[in-house]
Amino acid sequence: MRFLLIDRINDFRPGEYISATKSVSLAEEYLQDHFPGFPILPGVLMVECLTQAAAWLMRLSEDFKYSTILLKEAKAVKFNSFVSPGQSINIECTLAKREGNLYTFKATGTRGDTSVVSARITLEQSNIADSNPKMAASDETQREFFRSLAAGLWTPPAA
Template identity: 55%
Template sequence: MEVFPPLGQDVLFFWIPIIVKQQMRFSLIDQITELKAGESITAAKNLTLAEEYLQDHFPGFPVMPGVLMVEALVQTSAWLMRYSEDFRYSTVLLDEAKAVKFNSFVKPGDTITIQSKLQKKNDESTWTFKASGNVGETNVITAKLILKQFNLADEYPSIASGDAVQTESIKTLFNVLYPQAESAKS
């Protein structure tokens, strides 16, 4: 028995974030600089004082929260997963974060360069990545991440039309983050 009634296109944007609870609603990646399908990705995030969360973390000593550093690694790895699978799945979520090590702070004015490498495909839907972030030559974070991909229709058939909406939104953002992909298609 389905929990959700059939939904029209106009209310999909209400239900999708509720169902996909873990997915961030903002991007912690400013640019994808290198991408090798099925292998690796490099991305960058420029931290500025304009980041709203820095007002409270911490007053007088603003630094990027550790959980957002992890999320930047997750988002970078998710882009590799999506691109490698030709955007077949609408949703990619963190399943597990292991061996997370914070080595230094990321401060306003810093650019964190994030690298993620596919370690293995556990199965079709679950992949393991080794990811790290550096500011210049200084390593600030490392982690082993396990990500899971799926379509909304697989879990919630009543909102299957949300897959197309979500996928188009993801592709649009991807083309902003990695415009080389769009020009390669032309």
């Protein structure tokens, strides 16, 4: 199952910063079990929101050069509050360090003025064809998929 959690990219500065939003809806199936009578966005999905926003920063900054972006490490993860259906989590990710294909971000999620989650996350980008050249077409399929998603998430400001 693939969770596409980012609903909108609000701001983007290539190689530096991204701001995005995830709106939580009671229609999201996992909320039926988390928790019955008190539905909240699971903490692991809060971290996934941070990860996906940071991955969008990488994709947009690199013009979709890499097909695969994976979470390598999450440090100093802090959960401070809940996000319930009808509320939104606003995510901000700032690039803290880059070493080759590894990117480390300071990431935060807020609900209005309330901090709900924060972490330092490290992501790694690659192409499947780097280890198996026969998979180059799969890389391109993934890149096209994310390009088409980006068109619905982010509208660059008029020049």
